[in-house]
Amino acid sequence: MADLLSQFAFIFTSLDFYAAVFRLTTPILLVAMGSIFCERAGIMNIATEGFMLMGAMTAVVVTYYLGSPWLGALGAMLAAMVLSLLFAVFVVIIGTDHIVTAVALNVFSLGTTSLIFRQIFGAMSRTPDITGLPIWRLPLLGDLPVLGNILFNQSPLVYLAFLSVPIANFFMFRTKWGLNIRAVGETPRAADTVGLNVYRIRIYTILVSGLVAGLAGAFLSIGQTTIFQEGMTAGRGYIAYTAIVFGKWNPLGALVGAVIFGFADALQLRIQALGMGIPYQFALMIPYLFTVLAIVFAVGRVSWSAAYGQPYRRVERSVD
C-alpha cells in the first residue's frame, strides 16, 4: 500500500505528467469547443466520434501522399466536414433521430476508415513512414523555468485548443451569431418567427463541429503519434460530449470537464508505463470510469432546453 502511494506521489510530482495532461486534454477540448455550438443550437451531436475517426484516417493518408502534415490536417478537416454534412442532411433536413443517426454514422465511419486504410496500406506490413505535426517551443514563454516545459513546448494544436475556449465563449455570449444560435436551440419556433433560418443555422453549426472534430482527429493520428489504428478515437467523441454536458453547455465549464478527462487519460498512461501491479486493462478503464462518475455525480440539468435533441419542423407533419 505504501509502495502504491509512493508511486502515485511519483506520478503527481513529475512535470512530464502535467505536460501529458495538456496534451491529452487537447483532442477532447477541441471536439467540445467545435460541437458546443451545434449542441447550443439544439442538436445532440455524438457523431463527433465518427468525424474524429474520419479525420484521423484522412490526416495520415493525405500526409503520406502530399508529404506535409499541415495539408494532412486540412484534409482531415475537409473529410470530417463532408461526413458532418451527411449528418446534417439526415438530422436537420430529413429529421431523423439524432442519437440513432449518430450511432449509425459512427459505425459507418469505423467501417469506411478501416476499409480505406487497409485498401491503401494493406500490403505494407508496418505503418507508413510520415512526419507528424511539429512541436512549437514558444519564444520567451518556452524558456520559463517550470511552466515553460509544461505549457509552452507543445504542438500548435494544443495552443489552438486552449485559445479556442475564450474565443468560443466570446462568440457564444457576446456576438449576434451566438445569440441566434442560442435562440434556435432554446425555442426554434420563436426563432423561426422572428426570421431566423433554423435549418440553416443548425446545418452551419454541425459543419463547424465536423471541421473542428476532423482537426482533433488529425491531432490524434499525426499530432501525438504518426500512426492510424482502427477505432483509435476510443470514445473520445463521447467523452467530449460528456465534457459539454458536465460543463452545462458553457465553454468554460466544458474546459473543466475536458481537463478532468485529460487528467484521467494521462494518469492511465502513467500507470501503464510504471506497471504498478495493476492490469493494464484496469488502467485503460480509468478515463471511462471518470466520465461515468462525472455523469453520475455532477449532472444536475439533463438538457438545457426542451427543444434539445428534437428535430424541428416548420409545418407539423400530418398523420396519415
Place this chain on the structure above:
Amino acid sequence: MKTTFKIPAFLRLKNLQKTALSLWKRLSPPLIAVAAALIVCGVLMLVMNFNPLLAYQALFESAIGNKSAIGTTIIKSLPLLITGLAVTIAYRAEIFNIGVEGQILIGGIFAVWVGTKVTGLPPFIHIPLCMIAGMVGGMAYAWLPAWLKAKRGINEVIVTLLLNYMAALLLSWVVRGPLREPGQLYAKTAEVAQTARLPILVPEMRLHPGIFIALILVVLCYFFLWRTVPGFNIRFVGANQRAAEAAGINVPKTMLTSFLISGSLAGLAGTLHIIGTEYRMLESFLSGFGYDAIAAALVGQLHPFGVLLGGFFFGALRSGSNGMQISLGIPSTLIYVIQALIILFVLASYHIRFGWRWWKREKQMDVFKKEIQPGN
C-alpha cells in the same frame, strides 16, 4: 361447450387486398432500405476495384449456399435475434439501449464463470444455472444506466456507450487473468464443463436447442408487449411519456423494468452462444453484435416477428462476409458500412414517405411569409 372457429378478420377474402396492402406498407421501408444500402455498397466496391456481383454472390453462397453454411448463419443469427428483442423491448419504452454490446459480454463472463468453476452438477441444473447467471450479469450491467435514466433522467446512450468500452476491457482482462485456460499460448478462457453444454441436435449444422429458446422468446416478447399490463405500460411510456404519467403509470418503474429485461435478454444471448456453440470466450467474443442488434431491430420495425427476419438477415450478412473475405479478399469491415447504411436508410424511409407533401407545404409557408412580412 361449443366453440366455433372463426377466421380472423384480416384473413377473410374481402379483406385480403387490404391486408396485402398494409403488409406491403409495413415491409416496404426496410426492404427498400436494405436494397438501397446494398446498391450503395456495390458502388463502393466498384470504386475499390472489386466486382460487386461476384462479391454478393460469394456472400450469398457462404451465407445460405449449403447445409453447414445455413447452420453457421442460424448460429450467428441466434444471439442477434435475442439481442434484437432486447433492443426492441427497451426501444418500445423509448430507451435506446446501445449497451447490449457490453451486457452480452458481462452476461457471458458470468456464464463462463459458472460453467467452468462450478462442477459436479447434473446438466438439468447446471445449464439453467448458467443461463440465470448470464441473465443476472446482463441485468446487473444494465442497472446503472437504467437507474440513471429512470430516476435522474440522464441520457442512457452516453453511459451505455462508455460501459461498452469498459466491458470490452474487462473481458480482455478476464481471458488473460482469472478465467484463463492455463498452459495456452493464446489468451482464452477454459471450456465450460460438459454438464453445462447444450446438446447438439443436428451435427452437420451444429444446431443446438437455443434455436427453440430464441423462437419461444420471440413469441413471449410479442405476448408480453401486446397482451400484458407491463407490456402495455412500456408501449404507453414509449409512445407518450407525459400522457402515461397523467394516466397514473409509474414511468420510472416502467423504464427500469424494460431496461432490465433488455439487459437480461442481452446476457442470455451471450450465454446461449457460449453453452451452445463456442463453450468459451475469446477476447473478440461476439464483438460488434450489439450494433448489429440495433440494425436488426430497426429493420424489423421494432416488432418481435420483424426482428426474427432482421436477425436472420444480419446473421446471414455476418457469416456471408467471412466467405467474401476468404474468397475475394474484401475486408469484412465492409459489413459495418452495409449495416450503418441500412440503419440510415431505414431511419430516412420513415420520413421520406411523407417528404414530398411536407416539402410542398414548407414552400407554401415561404410564400406566405413573404406576403405578410413588411418591406417585401
